[in-house]
Each structure stands twice: as C-alpha cells, then as structure tokens.
Amino acid sequence: MWVCARAPSSSANLGPGYDVLALAHDAYFDVVCVRPSEETRVVKVTGEWKVPLERNSALAAAEEALKRLGGKGVEIWVHKGVPPGRGLGSSGASAAAAVKAVELLLGKSLSPEEAVMSAAEGERLVSGAAHADNVAASYLGGLVAVTYDPFKVLKFEVAEVELYVVTPWHEVPEGKTGAARSVLPEEVKLRDAVKMVGGAAAVIKALTSGDEDLLAKAIEMDPVVTPARSKLIPCFEEVVKAAKGGGAKGVTISGAGPSLLLVGGGAEEAKAAWERCGVKATYKKVKPARGSSAV
Numbered sequence: 001m002w003v004c005a006r007a008p009s010s011s012a013n014l015g016p017g018y019d020v021l022a023l024a025h026d027a028y029f030d031v032v033c034v035r036p037s038e039e040t041r042v043v044k045v046t047g048e049w050k051v052p053l054e055r056n057s058a059l060a061a062a063e064e065a066l067k068r069l070g071g072k073g074v075e076i077w078v079h080k081g082v083p084p085g086r087g088l089g090s091s092g093a094s095a096a097a098a099v100k101a102v103e104l105l106l107g108k109s110l111s112p113e114e115a116v117m118s119a120a121e122g123e124r125l126v127s128g129a130a131h132a133d134n135v136a137a138s139y140l141g142g143l144v145a146v147t148y149d150p151f152k153v154l155k156f157e158v159a160e161v162e163l164y165v166v167t168p169w170h171e172v173p174e175g176k177t178g179a180a181r182s183v184l185p186e187e188v189k190l191r192d193a194v195k196m197v198g199g200a201a202a203v204i205k206a207l208t209s210g211d212e213d214l215l216a217k218a219i220e221m222d223p224v225v226t227p228a229r230s231k232l233i234p235c236f237e238e239v240v241k242a243a244k245g246g247g248a249k250g251v252t253i254s255g256a257g258p259s260l261l262l263v264g265g266g267a268e269e270a271k272a273a274w275e276r277c278g279v280k281a282t283y284k285k286v287k288p289a290r291g292s293s294a295v
C-alpha cells in the first residue's frame with residue numbers, strides 16, 4: 001500500500017538571502033508516495049510535468065531518510081505538480097515530500113535538521129549542491145532561514161503580504177539550477193556582503209510583521225546574485241519596469257529563476273511585458289503554505 005505526502009512550492013533567496021532564506025507558498029504542490037521494497041527507486045512519475053526517474057531528487061532524499069531512520073528500501077511514485085526549471089523549488093518539493101513519506105511509512109520522525117539535510121541530498125543529486133533553502137521551506141512551511149556550519153534550520157511565522165510569482169515558459173536547459181549557480185562570482189566584496197546581510201534581516205522582519213513596504217525594499221538589497229542571474233532571464237529589465245509601472249513595490253528573482261517574485265502588484269503588467277517580447281507567461285497570487293504533510 002502506498003503512503004503519500006505532499007509538499008508545496010517555494011521561492012528561495014528572497015533577494016539577499018542566497019541559499020539561506022526561502023518562503024513556502026501555495027502556487028503548486030508535489031505528492032510523493034512510497035511503499036516498502038528491496039531496492040530504493042522511482043518507479044513512476046505522473047502529474048503535469050515530466051521529470052527523470054533516475055536523477056530525481058525524491059530518490060536521493062528518500063535514500064538518505066531511510067539511512068537515518070534505519071529503513072530498508074522503498075519504491076517511489078512522484079506526482080509532479082510543481083513545474084521544474086522555473087525557480088519555484090520543484091526538486092525541493094519532491095525531496096521534502098519524499099522524506100515526509102518515508103517518515104510516515106516507517107512511523108518514525110527525523111529532527112527538523114535531519115529531515116532537511118536528507119531532503120537536501122535530493123538537491124545535491126539534481127543541481128550538484130546540497131543547498132537547503134527550498135527543501136527547508138517545503139518541509140517546514142512558512143519562512144525559513146538555514147545556517148550551514150553548524151547546520152541549523154530556523155522557521156518563522158509569516159504575516160499576510162501581497163505576493164505574486166510570475167513565470168515565463170521559454171525553453172530552459174536541463175540542469176538549469178546548476179547553470180544559474182555557475183554564473184555567480186566565487187567571492188564578494190565586504191560592502192556587498194554587508195548589504196546582503198542587512199537585506200536578509202530586513203526580509204525576515206518584513207515577512208514576520210507584514211510590512212510590505214519594507215519587504216519590497218529588502219528583496220532588492222542584493223548587489224551580487226540577482227544582477228548576475230538577471231542576464232539569464234529574457235527581457236528581465238523590461239519585465240521589471242513593467243511590473244513596477246503596474247504597481248509592484250519590489251521585484252526579485254524567485255530561486256534560481258526565471259520566475260519573478262513581486263510584492264504589492266504588477267503581475268498582469270509583468271506577464272504582458274514578457275508576452276510582448278515573445279515569451280508566454282503566467283502568474284499566481286501566492287500565500288505562505290504549510291510544510292509537508294500526509295495526504
């Protein structure tokens with residue numbers, strides 16, 4: 001019998017919080033089901049989106065959770081609701097749901113840190129780096145911050161703010177997140193680091209208190225990651241300008257992109273700007289989501 005868990009999409013980074021901050025949201029959900037088996041493997045992928053059976057984040061996440069919980073093996077069924085390659089935490093959602101499903105099957109729980117570390121193995125398999133921001137948000141829900149050395153996961157309750165994700169649907173290469181990481185500089189200037197740390201603190205304050213104006217400013221306090229990645233996103237400048245003209249108070253890239261996260265409005269105008277430059281786009285108004293749970 002299959003045991004299933006679902007996990008939400010998420011927007012990582014939130015501007016200045018590269019690999020640290022992420023917000024789980026209700027734009028999309030993945031469902032992952034597991035059942036006991038001799039060998040751990042993904043046996044089927046259903047749902048709206050195609051993802052590989054072998055290089056699948058749910059596989060590495062389930063293997064790591066089984067190792068930590070002392071389980072044998074599982075067959076995995078991934079029902080894909082979160083679109084891959086759009087900066088919406090798709091691999092993270094599968095990984096977080098896989099860890100939760102393994103916990104439910106075995107009737108045992110991992111600590112939040114162990115669960116998130118297990119799910120981050122899924123990210124390592126898919127993007128080459130065990131970044132834990134998306135998986136922490138998908139697993140725990142709400143707003144999260146991650147520290148890596150030592151590894152800690154911090155969760156914050158969030159207040160209501162007006163947020164949109166706008167997604168362009170142009171072709172993106174396989175392994176897009178890895179490519180979007182490879183354009184980033186290896187080193188940053190101290191003054192840029194200072195700006196990002198201040199910005200990340202402001203994002204937390206803004207989201208926990210519902211201060212939309214502060215959030216709009218804070219998500220743009222990133223002189224490093226967003227400028228480097230903006231070049232990978234078609235018509236970035238025009239779309240941001242249109243969003244702001246349409247009422248967005250602040251705009252940043254969602255995760256590794258190409259989706260954008262907008263504060264306060266402007267989604268329809270952003271979508272129209274992408275379509276003027278020949279890229280089909282859609283948008284969703286999003287609310288913070290709960291973390292992974294049994295289905």
Ligand code: HSE
Nearest residue numbers: 012018019131255256
């Ligand atoms: N923090 C990661 C990155 C998120 O920006 O590469 C990827 O979804």
